[in-house]
Amino acid sequence: MLENFPFYLGILIIILLLIMLANKIKVAYPVLLVLAGLVISFIPGVPVINIEPELIFFIFLPPLLYEAAWTVSWKEMWRWRRIITSFAFVVVFLSALSVALVANYIIPGFSLALGFVLGGIVSPPDAVSAGAILKFVKVPKAISSILEGESLLNDASSLIIFRFAMIAVATEQFIFSKAAANFSWMIIGGVSIGLLIGWLFMKAHKYLPTDANVDIVLSLLTPYIIYLAAEEVHSSGVLAVVSGGLLLSNNRHHFLSSKSRLQGLNVWESFCFILNGFVFMLIGLDLPQITKGLEEVSLPSAIGYGVVITLVLIVSRMLSSYGAVVVTLIARNFITVADRRNPGIKTPFILGWTGMRGVVSLAAALSIPVYLNNGNGFPQRNLILFITFIVILLTLLIQGLTLPYFIKKIKLTDIYDPIPRDEAYNQLRQELAQYAIHYLKTNYNDQVENHAQLQHLILKWEQHSNGIDDESIGTDLKVIYLDLLHKQRQWLVNRNKEDQTLDESIIRRQMHYLDIEEEKLRYI
Structure with missing residues (x-):
């Protein structure tokens, strides 16, 4: 195993290069990896893959x-x-x-x-x-x-x-x-x-x-x-x-x-x-071993059987x-x-x-x-x-x-989604911002009146901005903002359950944004 380590390291590099090429030419990378494994398997001196x-x-x-x-x-x-x-x-x-x-x-x-x-x-x-x-x-x-x-x-x-x-x-x-x-x-x-x-x-x-x-x-x-x-x-x-x-x-x-x-x-x-990447490359690399085992059936007949079964599928x-x-x-x-x-x-x-x-x-x-x-x-x-x-x-x-x-x-038309996904996402963000503003004003009204940063935060949401400034804020305001993020997550979970037509990937995208916002609090 150890003597083949450079080979596997090289295979990993080839996998990365092929995936980058697949992304460049817009071809599914499993196709290139299987073909590359097939070509590599016929190179003299390549270790036998079992x-x-x-x-x-x-x-x-x-x-x-x-x-x-x-x-x-x-x-x-x-x-x-x-x-x-x-x-x-x-x-x-x-x-x-x-x-x-x-x-x-x-x-x-x-x-x-x-x-x-x-x-x-x-x-x-x-x-x-x-x-x-x-x-x-x-x-x-x-x-x-x-x-x-x-x-x-x-x-x-x-x-x-x-x-x-x-x-x-x-x-x-x-x-x-x-x-x-x-x-x-x-x-x-x-x-x-x-x-x-x-x-x-x-x-x-x-x-x-x-x-x-x-x-x-x-x-x-x-x-x-x-x-x-x-x-x-x-x-x-x-x-x-x-x-x-x-x-x-x-x-x-x-x-x-x-x-x-x-x-x-x-x-x-x-x-x-x-x-x-490794699995699809291994599929191609293993072909010589599979072919060697065909003793009772000729290679053309075996290929013919494979073609027929593929058509049946x-x-x-x-x-x-x-x-x-x-x-x-x-x-x-x-x-x-x-x-x-x-x-x-x-x-x-x-x-x-x-x-x-x-x-x-x-x-x-x-x-x-x-x-x-x-x-x-x-x-x-x-x-x-x-x-x-x-x-x-x-x-x-x-x-x-x-x-x-x-x-x-x-040119498939999406007959199932009532509105485009980007539009649905922007609408959800707007509703979430309105909920956040209402929650702050209802539960932290005194702090909002006494802290300019919270007022600035509300103003930015009202203008459909993204997140908060990377400025240092006090511990008490961090507690408030963490509570708000928790409530926003709850709101998103409930909205996801209530609206069965809403694409859950939109909810997850906004949840991911809230996670990033929470992580930002560690550094501001």
Whole structure:
């Protein structure tokens, strides 16, 4: 390991340079990283990369899921719960079923159980790839919320399918009653464990004498502890991390200080930035090892199988997207659904085209054991690994490179947001300033009359200014201003709960501003 350290250091530098290049030419960085890893892997003298599945599942996956849970809005997830759960569970199952049937039909010796193994691996789209692409184009908030919510749940549903298929391959039988019981425990146990451990960490943050550094280290430990605890009792570690992350994210302003929130945000963004970069580079670097394992199947045949499976995934997701719209249009005549407006034909097309595969598919494929419990080799393991790589590569290239073009060409109109986001943000700031002025005049009227700085602060808010002057103020005024910031946060939380149409990212943006204001008080 130590002798390869310069190589990994060089890989890190290459990752940074490629990401900067991707940002410059406005291409999703996972595409460049996978291609670069592929090119580097064929350079003579490059160390052979053997990716251990535990490296992906236990090192990379928990923090990436946890960070995604902190980023996503629970309110938006609940608002679009019907379509999110449809894509995360129904569409994933239909994709896995389509892959299983086609693989069983076209690949010699490929049983239906092996087909579901492959289907469970390649069925979940990768949120990182979609997020990297959507960064360069403007899409309606509803679409990004649906994709974020789906990405948190589809990993769990696909891995559940994968686990049951693996059991069927190993035992050559499938007992429905036992599978149903295990399925229920994976979901209920995973969610329960995630919420319990998340609640314990929340209390630890709140009642122990922690500072910002300790809070950040605790936050880094949280996803790993939740994941390992859930996996030890054979429930879903993915659902556990997602559940715990959503709980802590929704209560972040109750147990973390402003300094912990600000510093933690920067640490987590940098940490996940590096993890994502390494994962996509490793996908490309591992291809030679995967190709060497193709002994019984010729390389052209294996590539052909990968292309067919990729087409099956693209077509099944597109059909499912339009099917979901049709079901919604019919169901809204009989039941209350999340939104009654017609999304047209453009929105489901974009949702259907965001089907790039990535980290979870790679991890699941690598976790297939080389040998079964009876000592026999796992059937078609190397072919499954190769097909998974082809699916990841083709979806990143085909859908990843064309998605920005389609988004710009289609010109989606946001039928869900009543007013533009910038306008909504400015309106919220104005209302918050009015609330702050009213609160000061009501509760600190004497101090306002006796302190010119408070009067100046009120005047600046009335003129729609930003923040306060970087001038030294007395301790008593700091106490008043801290109290005001606390009340403003409460007002924002209540406003977020009361107005279900208000984009929560606007609330979080203003919360971030208040955290910065509180930190400024430490230096003035």
